[in-house]
Amino acid sequence: MTTDTVTLSDSAAKRIAAILKTDADKKAMRVSVEGGGCSGFSYKFDLVDGQQDDDLILEKGEAKVLIDSLSLVYMGGSEIDFVDNLLGQSFQIKNPNAVASCGCGTSFSV
Template sequence: MTEANVTLSDSAAKRIAAIVGAEAGKSALRVAVEGGGCSGFSYKFDLADGPQDDDTIVAKGNATVLIDKLSLIYMAGSEIDFVDNLLGQSFQIKNPNAVASCGCGTSFSV
């Protein structure tokens, strides 16, 4: 469990802390990369009760994000952000490794 070069924006850290704090028994947000989606890969977000042995821990303020070893390969250098605008609220990952993404913002290709 080491610190990664994945970062959290201030708005993402604040929102993650609020979500996790409202869920009994949960201590972190897990972000994973899965095969699928309209561009080849997609991000999956889940609440977790703690880290697994191969997780990388990204922390800022009261927010903790867990990323498994395989997903970290695809997310290296990324920033996790939280956007609240007229189109809605969502976590967005600004991934420098993605060469293409879809309109939904949750699917990408490398």
């Protein structure tokens, strides 16, 4: 597994900034990896009002993303993107550590 940092695409940054503007109490989007899902691990997205001591902090424009150190082990080298196409809108994580993923795009295995 790679330990490179995580990046945020321009489209993801714009969408996160727009979401954060709708809730003045929330200061950042937390992206984490949890056990479970179709392929073994799944991504979780939450709006939060503060950060933890071990968080990686990604900032781009008015967007702020937090990733805890345990999740970073599985997400190193990934890009967080926001896709808006005919199939719908969603955040997608392009993870070079994932050897398999499911059709929903939120579950993966390493």
